[in-house]
Amino acid sequence: MPFIPHTDEDIRRMLAEVGVDSINSLFDEVPSDLIDPGLPGIPEGVSEMEITREMNERAASDMLGPCFLGAGAYRHHVPAAVWEITTRGEYYSAYTPYQAEASQGTLQLIYEYQSMMSGLMGMDASNASLYDGGSALAEAVLMAVRANRKSKSGRILVPDTVNPMYCDATRTIVGNQGITLETVASNAETGAVDVETLEQWEGEDIAALVIQQPNWFGRLEEAQALTDWAQRNGALVIAVVNPTAMAVLTPPGEWGENGADIACGEGQPLGIPLSSGGPYFGFMCCRKAHVRQMPGRIVGRTVDLEGRTGYTLTLQAREQHIRRNKATSNICTNQGLMVTAATIYLSLLGAEGLERVAGHCHANTRKLTERLAGIKGVSLRFDGPYFHERVVELDRPAEPVFQQLASQGILAGYPLGRHDKRLSNALLVCATETVTDADIDRFADALSHALAKAA
Amino acid sequence: MSNVPSDLKYASSHEWVRQDDDGTVTVGISDHAQDALGDLVFVETPEIDRTVEAGEAVAVVESVKAASDVYAPVSGTVIDANAQLQDAPELVNTDAYGEGWIMRIKLDDPDALEELMDADAYEQLITEEDDG
Amino acid sequence: MSQESLIFDLGRSGRYARAQAPAEHADLADIPAEFRRKQRAVMPEVSELQVVRHYTRLSQKNFSIDTNFYPLGSCTMKYNPRACNSLAMLPGFLDRHPHAPDSTGQGFLGCLYNLQEMLAEVTGMKTVSLAPMAGAQGEFAGVAMIRAYHDARGDDGRTEIIVPDAAHGTNPATAVMCGYKVREIPTAADGDVDMAALQEAVGPQTAGIMLTNPSTVGVFERRIQEIATLVHEAGGLLYYDGANLNAILGKVRPGDMGFDVIHINLHKTFSTPHGGGGPGAGAIGVGERLLPHTPIPQVGEDNGQYYWRTEKDIPQTIGRLSAFGGNAGVLLRAYVYARMLGREGMTRVAEYSTLNANYLMTRLKAEGFQVWLPERRASHEFIISLKGEAKELGVTAGDFAKRLLDLGYHAPTAYFPLLVPECLLIEPTETETVDDLDGFVQAMVTIREEARHDKEFVKGAPYNMPVRRLDEVKAAKELDLKWQGEAS
Known part of the structure; x- marks a missing residue:
């Protein structure tokens, strides 16, 4: 029997001890018309050897070549040590560290993670993770509404330069709590938000403004001015940022006069493989004043009976297992193992290494887009500073070109027309540090070939 | 055995109420309640000027493993909250009826105090709870 | 150390x-x-x-399934097969970008589609969405679907979700996130839902009820069909919290009991790792009434080609729960596990987890420990109350829990459910040998003996762990949440 260790003798002895003659007798409290449905739709079990063969074939069919696709998930080099250590059974098969004395490994690691993440974001505190970047924004919105005690409106300003999938997830999650997301239109020339656009909300009761940096189009927002506008108007600032970019860009804690109130985002770039979209992890940091409104686990440092340093979950009265219907969130299980990987990743790279990774992402994207802009039928769409993504405009709809290049093994960027018809000729392209000159050549050649035919 | 001062009124949800001379009352949680909660680590006090209904949750007392609402024992307006608890929540443990007060409320109806329990009735309530 | x-x-x-x-x-x-x-x-x-x-x-400072018996009630800490990990981490899977076209992910999407089909079959539901990231997000999706159902019918007077007092904290927290008021109902003395209280609570204001079956007190809710009829007749829907699905996998199906929507904690029942607190996966099983509101994306199949279904295919969906399609890598692990179990293997999970729990309960009872519901069959877990030990020996459930760590056993869930004083909720799972169960009984007996001789010794435990009991009051009052440069 797979994974069940009992011998016939064990079973006989155990049944005798319980005082029943068969295993089925143990289900005698279940109404008889419910028992043993048969399950014809489930195949017979297979051996490890058989499933290995099947999975190898399936995985091989999904192999692809160079990746110029980002749009919320990024292919970075993941050092070998990251997953070698992360998948040790002591991390992999442990539970949430409720029994602190038996979980000091996980707890100290989360404390180190919180330290690194707070540092990277320039914020006071970090939680132990949320599900992903999209649901982290939803939690940040709920948190801002709780934390902004002066605001009663539940109105959140969300620029159209925020990842549309994040907005969709946020709408699903906060939709039943009387919160409204109001769209702020960006400048169509620059692909970024003008602070003047916000003046139409001047003097109104707004709970929070969301600022994504770099934004959905890869452009850098005027985060300083936007933050100052929001806080002058009594709104909190929710930063949605790419963690790799924070090695070289102004971190949310230093935006404007006072810094952002909440910083969140997708942790995947920090050592997590692309893996078709998950598991990743959402991160969340905040200023000290808001820490009791933060959702999710938080680890604190303390001492034991003998005065030795130790780590434990803290501020648990915020959480569902204690506070039930008044909890800050219903989140219980988060993305602990992904945080383990990210902590090891950040330790290996350090500030120096992460800065180099970020620098190469930027430089490769510059090289890529300059090259693509030289192709007939391709132009650059938005003006202004960017990090590792840019929008290129084709002379024809981007979606078929994307599909055509994918069939040649090249992921040619993200067709932006999926979310905005005005951008149906646009591709959002990205080049991380993993992209080589040969990859860029291959992409450029394939694209010019595809565009050489009449549109 | 818990300390239940005879000059105070009590709510069944374990708040105490002291009548002040100026038509206001001071509210805290009873010695019995603080003992059941254990070491407090945080007290969330109500905003000043907030109007409250009797029975409405207006403050929160937190220990490591529990969080309990504190209910307004009477209807009225919150005119003061104990700012000291921000940094020293343990005052509720060490001096529940004194320095550990939580808020002051200006009563809508001075007769509302009649609805509350006196010390004897409250003492009986907590004895029954302990046996239960 | x-x-x-x-x-x-x-x-x-x-x-x-x-x-x-x-x-x-x-x-x-x-x-x-x-x-x-x-x-x-x-x-x-x-x-x-x-x-x-x-x-x-x-x-090395952690307890884990790979190193210790971990009988944590309601958490299903069973062996996580290594093949599930290594096969989910093949380069073709790891390197696939989530926005890559469906045509280039047929291997991956095929696994997910087959997993959806198997989960629908084993739970008796019409369809499954793998989008939710964890149990709590599955709960959110399920209750949001219940809300969407009532809203779509213009039935807007339904403001309450009924939750038993013994429920997991996520249940009431979820109901509130979906804009509902929570109405608690008590558990009857026999461990089942108090039917009189339920009848009292159900009415035109009832949007639905959230139940765990077997319940959090470790017994099968015998009147489940009666409950389903009662709630449905009042116009409410039934939500199944799948935290305890391991107890009945393949043996009894939530769909047959009358549930309209369920979540399955794949990190419990389908043995994907707990990872020190995730990632999990909270797949949602959907019944007939709620089909139009299934969360996106979901994997569809058309002429042998697998594809992501979106709002175009499910226009009344509650929407997207995350940026992408869920915890894909966790789902691959669950797929490998489900395939290795197969039809008979799934049923055996229920049978042997139930055998192990009943055996362990019988042994502890024979040693004089107070079982909470001695007249009932244990499901895959059961409760003992150490109220007697606390009174006579001055040693609490928490003290037993800490001393168990010294003896090499992870503590069972302590002080949950809240309605049982001094309780330990014990779930041994099907992957433990009878020798390990006997060892746990011996450890409990040993601790009781120790307490008789020297209660302070037990109250001071643990002694053999990397740290002794921690000052949690200091941790909460003097918040130290990050390294600030000082030498520690």
Whole structure:
């Protein structure tokens, strides 16, 4: 029997001890018309050897070549040590560290993670993770509404330069709590938000403004001015940022006069493989004043009976297992193992290494887009500073070109027309540090070939 | 055995109420309640000027493993909250009826105090709870 | 065990793992200074070996399924087969971008589609969406679907979700996130739902009820069909919290009991790792009434081609729960596990987890421990109450829990459900040998003996762990949530 260790003798002895003659007798409290449905739709079990063969074939069919696709998930080099250590059974098969004395490994690691993440974001505190970047924004919105005690409106300003999938997830999650997301239109020339656009909300009761940096189009927002506008108007600032970019860009804690109130985002770039979209992890940091409104686990440092340093979950009265219907969130299980990987990743790279990774992402994207802009039928769409993504405009709809290049093994960027018809000729392209000159050549050649035919 | 001062009124949800001379009352949680909660680590006090209904949750007392609402024992307006608890929540443990007060409320109806329990009735309530 | 320094304290300025980062700095001059970071973040400055050694040492301070018996009630800490991990981490799966076209992900999507089909069959539901990231998000999706159902019918007077007092904290927290009021109902003395209280609570204001079956007190809710009829007749819907699905996998199906929507904790029943607190996966099983509101994306199949179904295919969906399609890598692990079990293997999970729990309960009862519902069959878990020991010996459930750690056993769930005083909720799972169960009984007996001789000794436990009991009051009052540069 797979994974069940009992011998016939064990079973006989155990049944005798319980005082029943068969295993089925143990289900005698279940109404008889419910028992043993048969399950014809489930195949017979297979051996490890058989499933290995099947999975190898399936995985091989999904192999692809160079990746110029980002749009919320990024292919970075993941050092070998990251997953070698992360998948040790002591991390992999442990539970949430409720029994602190038996979980000091996980707890100290989360404390180190919180330290690194707070540092990277320039914020006071970090939680132990949320599900992903999209649901982290939803939690940040709920948190801002709780934390902004002066605001009663539940109105959140969300620029159209925020990842549309994040907005969709946020709408699903906060939709039943009387919160409204109001769209702020960006400048169509620059692909970024003008602070003047916000003046139409001047003097109104707004709970929070969301600022994504770099934004959905890869452009850098005027985060300083936007933050100052929001806080002058009594709104909190929710930063949605790419963690790799924070090695070289102004971190949310230093935006404007006072810094952002909440910083969140997708942790995947920090050592997590692309893996078709998950598991990743959402991160969340905040200023000290808001820490009791933060959702999710938080680890604190303390001492034991003998005065030795130790780590434990803290501020648990915020959480569902204690506070039930008044909890800050219903989140219980988060993305602990992904945080383990990210902590090891950040330790290996350090500030120096992460800065180099970020620098190469930027430089490769510059090289890529300059090259693509030289192709007939391709132009650059938005003006202004960017990090590792840019929008290129084709002379024809981007979606078929994307599909055509994918069939040649090249992921040619993200067709932006999926979310905005005005951008149906646009591709959002990205080049991380993993992209080589040969990859860029291959992409450029394939694209010019595809565009050489009449549109 | 818990300390239940005879000059105070009590709510069944374990708040105490002291009548002040100026038509206001001071509210805290009873010695019995603080003992059941254990070491407090945080007290969330109500905003000043907030109007409250009797029975409405207006403050929160937190220990490591529990969080309990504190209910307004009477209807009225919150005119003061104990700012000291921000940094020293343990005052509720060490001096529940004194320095550990939580808020002051200006009563809508001075007769509302009649609805509350006196010390004897409250003492009986907590004895029954302990046996239960 | 010696204390392990923080990774920050191991560093030296200028040290880093050079092989892992690009060899040169790149030119960033075209990013204007106003956007640039002024000061580097404080990060560890350590070598690769230091990193490997530090995190290996830290790992050794953890209990885990791979190292210890872990009978944590309601958490299903069973063996996580290694093949599930290695096969989910094949390069073709790991390297696939979530926005890559469906045509290039047929291997991956095929696994997910088959997993959906198997989960629908084993739970008796019409369809399954794998989008939710964890049990709590599955709960959210389910209750949001219930809300969407009532809203779509213009039935807007339904404001309450009924939740038993013994429910997991996620249930009431979820109901509130979906804009509902929570109405608690008590558990009857026999462990089942108090039917009189339920009848009292159900009415035109009832949007639905959230139930766990077997319940959090470790017994099968015998009147489940009656409950389903009662709630449905009042116009409400039934939500099944799948935390305890391991007890009945393949043996009894939530769909047959009358539930309209369920979540399945794949990190419990389908043996994907708990990872020290995730990632999980909270697949949703959907019944007929709620089909139009299924969360997106979901994997569909058309002429042998697999594809992501979106709002185009499910226009009344509650929507997207995350940026992408859920915890894909966890789903691959669950798929491998489900395939290895197959039809008979799934049923055996229920049978042997139930046998192990009933055996362990019988043994503990024979040793004089007070079983909470002695007249009932245990499901895959059961409760003992140490109220007697607390009164006579002055040693609480929490003290037993801490001393168990010293003896090499992870503590059972303590003080949950809240309605049973001094309780331990014990779930041995099907993957433990009878010898390990006997060892646990012996440990419980030993601790009771120790308490008889020296209660202070037990109250001071643990002694053999990396730390002794921690000052949690200090942790909460003097918040220290990050390293701030001081030598510790």
